[in-house]
Amino acid sequence: MATTPSYMATTSYYHHPHSQLAPSYNLDPNSFSDDEVDRHSVGSPDGVQQLPMAVNGYGLAIPVEQNRLIHHYLANVLPIQYLLADSSIRDFMIKLIQTSSNARDAACMLSALHLRCMRYPAQSWDPNAIFNHVKGLLLDRRTSYTEGDAMAGLHIVSSFLFNGGRGEWQVFLDIACQYVQSMLDDPSFYGPEDALRRCSESTRFIIKTTMWFDVLASVTTQQVPRFLMTYRRLFGGQGAHIGDPVAGSPEISMLPVMGCENKIVLAIAEISNLACWKESQLQRGTLSIPELVRRGAEIEESLLMPSSPQPLAVPLQPGMYGPQALQHQMSPVYSHHHHHMGGPAGADTGLTESEVAARRRLTNDIFRASAKVYLHTVLSGDFPACPDIIAAVTETIEALQRVPMPGQAPTLHRSVVRSVVFGICISGCLTDDRGQRSFLLQMLERQQQESVGNIGEVKRLMQEVWRRRDAERHEHGNYYKPVDWRSVMLESNRDLLLLV
Structure with a gap:
């Protein structure tokens, strides 16, 4: 069971549902008067005061006490959570919030954490209580996870990133990974490429984000990336790089979400795999330096050569x-x-x-x-x-x-x-x-x-x-x-x- 992050102090959950919202992310809240804070809150001018209660007639009711946290999340947190994603992320994030209580609660947790990090004195939401609530629901469900659960897991990973990038983020990344694996194993798809092409936009975002976290996490965990074989199947070709016509197929490309060509994503995964292979060979006393160099040269020559020779x-x-x-x-x-x-x-x-x-x-x-x-x-x-x-x-x-x-x-x-x-x-x-x-x-x-x-x-x-x-x-x-x-x-x- 994951421990509670140290940055979250224990208080009650919703003891002040009408607290003021923080200013936008780039503004110092301590420099504003109350009137100025109101002008920079998410209710004006970009937000509306209430989220719709349902999507296509089947959504969840959004508790009134969560409404302002959700608006703060959409206006001030989401734009800094995924910096390179395009504007469509807002639409499907709203839908997930409206259809998954776990995704909604996790978004509220991030919003409350952001307010606390901003040290805004008028906010009294407690991210610790929300974290424990979502953590309990997610970790107790050990058999299968929904799209909303996966998004909640990624939100909790973001909460660790917001507070320095350390902690038991692997537990919650694993929840997203389990959901992604279930999508990749879905017999209605012919393989990972077919899954990415045919799944919903929100599922595609979750799959790509989880894969990206999996690849970069391998650098510090010193473990083989979980989806290495999938990366080889998806990214081993020549497509989805800058200037290539295949990059016009955004369903497969990592560029729109992560700003990184597919083959470079694969390269980082392969380097982590090579590091693990080297370590295992060293421990057995069987490391061949020429073989290590050969494998490294293959990665560099096939995956790390520029797709376009023109400098910026x-x-x-x-x-x-x-x-x-x-x-x-x-x-x-x-x-x-x-x-x-x-x-x-x-x-x-x-x-x-x-x-x-x-x-x-x-x-x-x-x-x-x-x-x-x-x-x-x-x-x-x-x-x-x-x-x-x-x-x-x-x-x-x-x-x-x-x-x-x-x-x-x-x-x-x-x-x-x-x-x-x-x-x-x-x-x-x-x-x-x-x-x-x-x-x-x-x-x-x-x-x-x-x-x-x-x-x-x-x-x-x-x-x-x-x-x-x-x-x-x-x-x-x-x-x-x-x-x-x-x-x-x-x-x-x-x-x-x-x-x-």
Whole structure:
């Protein structure tokens, strides 16, 4: 049985159903008067005061005391929960809220947690009680799970991410995984591709999101991804990459939801599988280095080569970091159109197709380069002086430097940077270059002003890895033991970090 997250203090459940709502996510609630808070609440101007009680005549009644939490979730939490999803997510999320009490309660939990993280003094909803309520319902149902249960499980995973990315998130990700497995095993589908093409939009979103979490979770759990064989079947072909006509089949593509080409998703999964294979061979004393290198080269050559050779912007000069580099790398599409970036990512941002494509190219380039960092740490160990690791880290940072500055495109900057925490973390842990370290810290610190997320944990992990490696070098010179960032992660906190 999962334990209650430490960030949730125990009080009563619905003891103040008419509490005020928090301001929107980017605003500091402590800086507003009561009148100003009212102006920024979700009831005005974007929300309506009551959700419809039913969908097509079969929905659940939404308790009055939950209505404002649900509106806060839809207006202020959902846009930051899935930063790269398009506006259609709101429609099916409303339907799930109206048809599944677990999905509704879990959305309320996230909303209450967000209000608490914002430290809004007028809110008195207790996310702890809602968490225990949903947890009990989900974990007691150990046979089969519904779509609403799966979404509730993903909401609880989000609650751990909102509070730093540590905790027993694996228990709740497993609930979503069990639902996804039941969809993949459904005999009415001919296979995973047929399932993704024919299932509902909400089910498709749950399947893709669960798969993405499964892949990135494998980096810190050091386990073979649960759906590896499915990824090989779905993503082993050449389709669904930027610039490819097959990418026009969004049912199969991971780009619209995660900003990552299918083959890069498969590459990260295969690298985790290779890491597990290497460890098992080491334990048996049977590791063949040539075979390890052969497998790694196959992953890099078949899955991590760019689909399009054209760079997003002009190349960097060597050693250029920080604001100067970001100005140097500014793509014309952003300098001409950044005024469209004001709305929440994942909602109606007013982006043109070319701007959406550019945003996905940014995230995709970062994922590709950071996957190379991951691969070469598996092949060569955690040695920042390894030429292959240096090259991959440099490529990742150059991709990060192409992200426009917050002052030029604030929503785009946030949506990209917060979507590539994996790449920032692994590159940060594997660089000894002072300029690169400073640049990565600055990127994280720009995001850390927000009150939810795992940015703080990632920053602390990177700094502790740097401290230990610098101490090793100071004591032993150039001949020092490598610092395994996963070991540091586990030593500082027994809970694994989810790099999503």
